[in-house]
Structure formats: C-alpha cells, structure tokens
Amino acid sequence: MKKFQLFIWIFFAVAIIGSCDDSVDYNNHYEAVPRTPAGIKLVENTNLIAAIHADSTYRVTEGVQVTEIAYTSMKGSAMKIFILEVDLNNSSVNMKVSMPDGINRFGMQTMTEQAVYMDSQNEKVWAGFNADFYNMSTGIPRGPVHRDGVAVKTSFDSGDRGIFALTDKKKALVATRIEYPEVVKRLKLQEAVGGGASLLSEGNILSQTDQTVEPRTCVGISADSTQVYVLAVDGRNFSYSTGMQLEELAAVLKALGASTGINLDGGGSTTFFVRNTPDFSANRFTIRNWPSDNGGKERAVANGVVIISKN
Secondary structure, eight states, X not given: OHHHHHHHHHHHHHHHXXXXXXXXXXXXXXXXXXXXXXXXXXXXXXXXXXXXXXXXXXXXXXXXXXXXXXEEETTSOEEEEEEEEEETTSTTEEEEEEOGGGSSOOOOBOHXXXXXXXXXXXXXXXXXXXXXXXXXXXXXXXXXXXXTTEEEEOOOOSSSOEEEEEETTSOEEEEETTTHHHHHHHSOEEXXXXXXXXXXXXXXXXXXXXXXXXXXXXXXXXXXXXXXXXXXXXXXXXXXXXXXXXXXXXXXXXXXXXXXXXXXXXXXXXXXXXXXXXXXXXXXXXXXXXXXXXXXXXXXXXXXXXXXXXX
C-alpha cells in the first residue's frame, strides 16, 4: 500500500513540474510573407496583415492585373481581398459604365449579365465590378450616371456621396457631391458612377464615422489620374473573410499607390469578375469573389464598371 501511495505522489509531482515547463511555447506565430508586388506594398505600408496564407497575381489582358490575397488580419480575422489594377496609359484598355441590358435604363441585373450586353468583338469585356448604391425596389442609383459622354442622371440622394469618373481624355477622378457641379462645368465626363464616402484626399486617409465591418467595393486613383486600383473585400463569413472598415479600405488603397479614393456599394452587392476565355462562350465570365447573398449568389445591381479592350 505504501509503495502504491509513493507511486501516486511521484506521478502528480511529475505532472505538476511538466505543466510548469516554460520551454513549451503556446503562442501562435504569424508571419506575413508576401509573394506579389501588391502584397509587398500592403505588408510594408499598412499594419493590417498578420499572416499571409495565399498571395497570387495574374494578368487579365494587357494593362490589367489582378492580385488575390488571403490573410489573417492583425485583429485575428480571416480575410480575402481582390485587387484589380488598370493602367489607363495603355492605349488598348479603357473603362466603361455598365447598366442593365447595356442601355441607358434604370433597373437591376447581375454584373455578369450586364457584361454580356457590353461584350463584343470590337470592345471585349475583360473584367468588372459593381458600382453605385441604389434603390433596391426601383434600381435607380443614388448618384449620377454618365455613359459614353451622355449624362443619364445628374442628381444625388442625401448623404455622403460622390463620383468615380473618367474624362474624355481618359483621366480618372474622384469628386464629392459638392465638387460635382464644378467638375461637370470644367471637364467632359465620358463615364461616371456615383459612390459613397470619400476615402482618400491628396494621399491622406479620411476619418469616418461609419466603423462597421462589411464586404466592400472601392476605387482608388493615382495622383496622375492614370492608374486605377479597385479593391473588392469579401465579408460576412467568419471562417473565410469578415470584411473591412472604411478607414482600412483607405489604408490599402494608399499603400497600393492611390492618392484619392471612394467607397462604392458593398455588402451583398460586392462583385468582382474576370473573363476566363478569349472566346464568346456562354460562361465566359467568372465571379472571383464570394458575394455574401445566399451563400455566394451574385446580386442584381443598378450599375457597374467594366474594363474593355478595343480591337
């Protein structure tokens, strides 16, 4: 009996000593090792990324590059983002506003359907993303719309709103609702969509009252108005991607090289697609992100922007 009691005491002593062993490391080790130019910019110029799990890039067509990054944020959240870079210096590439059925009418249609109506041998659609907030009963966008040099709508709903636009000189710009009247007097807007809050001004991140974390779509523009950075952020899916705050969007756009930026419609509207084949087969457009509606189902939206090449 005494031998058995001695054995029990030795067992517990070893267990206690083992549990206090400082050599056991219970901390998670995160390492942000980027593999793409965009990933390097985000790691070096933001404090958003704790660990990168996937970082890949591919060319969609000449002058159009996409980067997709899956990472763990500094807040410990799963994240998946999509970065579309468009070089407007490239003579073969341009950006155009899309609307339902490819005509100047208000309504709602998925971005891939809108792209089909815009797609042709002369102007091939290579990628696209959703744009303005809208009335979900009527499909009327909250802000202005300009298509092919025609002002389809010039009014704003109430709230913090602005525009993303391209001039007839193929220069990109962002303007607030206050700046809009002067912009249309001074410049010829070839394409324009409405948006929400301004994110960046002259390279400075703007403070926001909205601190919610949501799926997001936004656009940034370089200081010389020739480089466009589109960011689509998936969200509302804890194990895959949670979403971003507005000021986090601004930090990403600034790190990429943007001087100005604007938030577009997000939530279940956030959509980013690319062309998967040069031919005109029925399923030639692929949704790259995960729209948060109904487990990834693409939402019908009021308008968007497509990237085209002219033959």
